[in-house]
Amino acid sequence: MKSLAELEALRKSTLEKINLRKEDGDGARVVVGMATCGIAAGARPVLNAFMEEIAKRNLDNVTVTQTGCIGLCQYEPIVEIYTPGLEKVTYAKVKPEMVAQIVTEHIVNGKPCSQYTIGNVQK
Amino acid sequence: MRELSLHILDIVQNSITAGAKLVIINIVEDINLDELVIEIIDNGKGMDDETIKRVMDPFYTTRTTRKVGLGIPLFKNAALTTGGKFYITSRQGSGTIETAVFKHSSIDRQPIGDMSQTMLTLMTGNENIDFLYYHRYVSGEQNDQFIFDTRQIKQALGGADVNVPEIYMWIKEYIQEGISNLYGGVQ
Numbered sequence: 001m002k003s004l005a006e007l008e009a010l011r012k013s014t015l016e017k018i019n020l021r022k023e024d025g026d027g028a029r030v031v032v033g034m035a036t037c038g039i040a041a042g043a044r045p046v047l048n049a050f051m052e053e054i055a056k057r058n059l060d061n062v063t064v065t066q067t068g069c070i071g072l073c074q075y076e077p078i079v080e081i082y083t084p085g086l087e088k089v090t091y092a093k094v095k096p097e098m099v100a101q102i103v104t105e106h107i108v109n110g111k112p113c114s115q116y117t118i119g120n121v122q123k
Numbered sequence: 124m125r126e127l128s129l130h131i132l133d134i135v136q137n138s139i140t141a142g143a144k145l146v147i148i149n150i151v152e153d154i155n156l157d158e159l160v161i162e163i164i165d166n167g168k169g170m171d172d173e174t175i176k177r178v179m180d181p182f183y184t185t186r187t188t189r190k191v192g193l194g195i196p197l198f199k200n201a202a203l204t205t206g207g208k209f210y211i212t213s214r215q216g217s218g219t220i221e222t223a224v225f226k227h228s229s230i231d232r233q234p235i236g237d238m239s240q241t242m243l244t245l246m247t248g249n250e251n252i253d254f255l256y257y258h259r260y261v262s263g264e265q266n267d268q269f270i271f272d273t274r275q276i277k278q279a280l281g282g283a284d285v286n287v288p289e290i291y292m293w294i295k296e297y298i299q300e301g302i303s304n305l306y307g308g309v310q
Contacts, residue, residue: 001304002297007279007290014289034248036194039133040124048240051247055288064286066248068136 027061028083028107035069041076049099092118126236130198141167147255154262159225166218205229239298260305269301
């Protein structure tokens with residue numbers, strides 16, 4: 001049975017790592033649409049998949065944020081990725097299975113997965 | 124929406140938009156009464172009677188990007204299809220309470236779903252808002268509860284980031300374990 005004391009101990013043991021996390025804001029930003037349309041289309045597992053994949057790979061300067069409805073409900077779940085030096089990329093109808101690939105190819109290697117972008121996804 | 128936890132995530136977004144600083148999510152499963160009650164209580168800006176009537180209407184929304192607002196109508200419908208009830212009470216300036224009552228054994232009742240994902244989504248997306256998730260399970264003589272209070276979590280973390288992998292995963296497992304204990308260790 002887990003207790004909050006355990007969490008405190010865990011925090012102390014990871015303190016060093018926490019201190020190393022950059023706050024300089026030059027990393028990639030992942031924005032997931034979390035309005036009714038996004039949630040109903042399956043945005044929550046997508047958001048969680050991004051959190052876990054980024055955590056797993058220790059991508060300290062990548063932030064994941066949530067936004068409301070951008071008016072393209074038929075394309076939800078929509079994920080926008082802002083990376084320094086690259087244009088904003090909008091992914092449409094994202095599934096949790098795509099997340100590892102998007103993180104590896106786009107965020108780590110700087111090559112957006114064009115097959116999943118909004119321009120290439122059928123309505 | 125396929126799970127009640129998704130409805131909860133969606134309805135709580137309204138509380139956040141209403142400027143709530145604390146949102147309480149109450150889930151009570153009472154097998155003896157064959158009832159599942161979900162209550163969402165916030166201290167946001169509240170609504171007047173006119174607005175309460177209008178939010179039940181799918182063609183009412185405060186947003187500007189589209190003309191429909193389905194969050195509350197979908198949640199209400201999920202409760203009513205089980206033979207349940209749905210109410211909103213609100214006072215301007217003090218907050219809103221939404222209550223959905225489901226028939227627990229109804230074949231049309233959606234599963235509660237993954238509350239750990241809902242809580243983590245809320246927590247990581249809204250660092251300045253506190254969430255209290257309270258889940259009670261009553262069956263026969265059994266009467267157990269699980270409480271997840273982000274204020275306690277924040278205190279234990281002492282300002283550390285929830286997004287640190289070990290911490291994020293620990294919180295996820297903590298919630299999953301707490302809920303599965305209510306059902307006698309099985310999910």
